[in-house]
Amino acid sequence: MAIVVNRPKLTFAEKCYLPSLVAGLAITWKHLKRALFNKGIVTMQYPEEKWDANLPDWYRGAPTLVVDENGREKCVSCQLCEFICPPRAITIKPMEIPENDKWRKVEKRPEAFDIDMARCIYCGLCEEVCPEEAIFLRKDYSITGLNRAEMVHDKKTLYKLGGVMKGLTFKWNELK
Amino acid sequence: MDTALILHFLTIPLVFLIWTTFLKTFILLNVVLGIVSVTVFAERKVSAFIQDRTGPNRVGIPMTLLGGKKDIPFWGLGQMIADPVKLLTKENFVPAGVNKFFFWLAPKLVLLPPLLVLAVLPFGSSLFGVEMTIANINVGVLFIFAVTSLSVYGITLAGWASNSKFPFIGGIRSSSQMISYELALGLSIIPIFMVCGTLNINEIVDWQIKNGWLVAPYWPHGFALGQLLHPSDLIHSLVAGVSLERFLLWIPMMISFVIFLVSIFAETNRLPFDLPEAEQELVGGYHTEYSSMNFASFFLGEYAAMFAGSGAIVSIFLGGWSLPMIPDGSHGWFWGLVSIGAWFAKVSVILLFMIWIRWTLPRFRYDQLMKLGWLGFFPIALFNIFLTAVILAIVHH
Numbered sequence A: 001m002a003i004v005v006n007r008p009k010l011t012f013a014e015k016c017y018l019p020s021l022v023a024g025l026a027i028t029w030k031h032l033k034r035a036l037f038n039k040g041i042v043t044m045q046y047p048e049e050k051w052d053a054n055l056p057d058w059y060r061g062a063p064t065l066v067v068d069e070n071g072r073e074k075c076v077s078c079q080l081c082e083f084i085c086p087p088r089a090i091t092i093k094p095m096e097i098p099e100n101d102k103w104r105k106v107e108k109r110p111e112a113f114d115i116d117m118a119r120c121i122y123c124g125l126c127e128e129v130c131p132e133e134a135i136f137l138r139k140d141y142s143i144t145g146l147n148r149a150e151m152v153h154d155k156k157t158l159y160k161l162g163g164v165m166k167g168l169t170f171k172w173n174e175l176k
Numbered sequence B: 001m002d003t004a005l006i007l008h009f010l011t012i013p014l015v016f017l018i019w020t021t022f023l024k025t026f027i028l029l030n031v032v033l034g035i036v037s038v039t040v041f042a043e044r045k046v047s048a049f050i051q052d053r054t055g056p057n058r059v060g061i062p063m064t065l066l067g068g069k070k071d072i073p074f075w076g077l078g079q080m081i082a083d084p085v086k087l088l089t090k091e092n093f094v095p096a097g098v099n100k101f102f103f104w105l106a107p108k109l110v111l112l113p114p115l116l117v118l119a120v121l122p123f124g125s126s127l128f129g130v131e132m133t134i135a136n137i138n139v140g141v142l143f144i145f146a147v148t149s150l151s152v153y154g155i156t157l158a159g160w161a162s163n164s165k166f167p168f169i170g171g172i173r174s175s176s177q178m179i180s181y182e183l184a185l186g187l188s189i190i191p192i193f194m195v196c197g198t199l200n201i202n203e204i205v206d207w208q209i210k211n212g213w214l215v216a217p218y219w220p221h222g223f224a225l226g227q228l229l230h231p232s233d234l235i236h237s238l239v240a241g242v243s244l245e246r247f248l249l250w251i252p253m254m255i256s257f258v259i260f261l262v263s264i265f266a267e268t269n270r271l272p273f274d275l276p277e278a279e280q281e282l283v284g285g286y287h288t289e290y291s292s293m294n295f296a297s298f299f300l301g302e303y304a305a306m307f308a309g310s311g312a313i314v315s316i317f318l319g320g321w322s323l324p325m326i327p328d329g330s331h332g333w334f335w336g337l338v339s340i341g342a343w344f345a346k347v348s349v350i351l352l353f354m355i356w357i358r359w360t361l362p363r364f365r366y367d368q369l370m371k372l373g374w375l376g377f378f379p380i381a382l383f384n385i386f387l388t389a390v391i392l393a394i395v396h397h
Helices: A018-036 A080-084 A125-129 A155-162 B003-010 B013-050 B079-089 B100-120 B140-148 B151-161 B165-188 B190-196 B201-211 B225-229 B231-240 B244-267 B292-317 B333-358 B366-396
Strands: A063-065 A090-096 A108-116 A135-137
Touching: A018 B013, A018 B333, A063 A155, A080 A090, A080 A125, A108 A155, A125 A135, B003 B013, B013 B079, B013 B100, B013 B292, B013 B333, B079 B292, B100 B140, B100 B151, B100 B292, B140 B165, B140 B201, B140 B292, B151 B165, B151 B292, B165 B190, B165 B244, B165 B366, B190 B201, B190 B244, B190 B366, B201 B292, B244 B292, B244 B366, B292 B333
Parallel strands: none
Antiparallel strands: A063 A135, A090 A108
16 A cells, blocks of 8 residues: 655745745854854864774774783684684694693694784674684774785784783683 | 067057957966866865865875975865876776767867856956956857857767766756756846846946946945045935935846856756756766866866856846945056956855855756746746836836
């Protein structure tokens, strides 16, 4: 059933446009005048002014690696993130932890961990899939580089961006 | 040859006319094309302010390129240079399947008419005894109509030659738009001829200097700067300015002014009548397929048309270069410059008004525009001619 919308009956003043034209001009003039005195302008001057403080906690920025409170790399190179990554941005080269290491019982850690930020789509699947909670999406969004090589975040960069994440998993602690 | 001989040669009337005309043309053309780029900047800035934005504010003096620490933003004024330079250095891309000849011809056809209109507009009184009109011809107003309506061919050709549907629709809209406003534009000006009795724009301006601007009902008669020192003369001229004829004629003149103004908006393809361009509906309208300098020609043509249209409005209705109490150029070169400045200032005000309107009103649909032209302005303009005739007949008998 079609809905019939009746055309409104317009008065003569409405038909000849002029009063509403003047009203419209008055509104735009008000904004123009206000802006001329630098008031009411909503534009933010990006590199100088940033909205970073208002980013929500769930903001999905650049993926990073974290260490735990003992300074241990949380990543055990299970490569689940590498497998789930839709654009295949993650490349992990696992290594065995040497016999004499304090964390020998963890058995594995990454020798190299590269995330190609030119490919990353910030979907957060790597964070979701990680059984060790070693990879987190942080609030960095302005990832730039002059060439493709610069856009690849290696292990060092990832740990630098990630920092320390305390008290989420305890399975590798001494007491256990 | 010695200098005396050259001077003598340059003062032969015909030679004098030729070289002063060339000089005037050269200077006016450069000034107007400069003003076009200022207008584009003003458009961006005013639109930004109206929408609570800042607009271009970065491009200034690039000190970092010269080895400095920090750029000087200079309120973004560098944008006026940056925009044309960008357009000039872009690739001039011609799509496959276009009709090459007309594709290249169209931008020139759009750019040419507004610049030709400038030839008949009196942009000042006189400077060193040289009249500040490039061509003082008796059919001035008719010349404007004849030339400006040519620019629609450029738009239509661009739409047709592009071999693409959006430009094509733009071109069709342009021609349908032209037939709806052109009649009203022509008819609206007839009452002015009846009142002034001339088609020559210079004489229309002279009439307005003597009798007051056409849109001003009251004008102190023979008012001059020196009279401020003589109160009795001042009162005399103030009283002499009151006349029934002027007040009665004010009604048809205002009707003419409104119709002419709106028709000029349609003529220059400005909002609310920018149907051929209509970027929200037709991608870019008639110039969708154009790039680089060809696109810039359309852009330049549009803004030059705005300038020429404003110049016509100012010259015909707003007293041309005249200002109350300001003597004309025959009183010295200073007053000549003042009159030129006055004309450009008035034109700038109309240009700003055009920009202001653009960011206020939404676009007309083209059946609405045709309805407005044929059922609104056309009868009103016709009626206006009779009204003027009746008023003139009553007052003079």
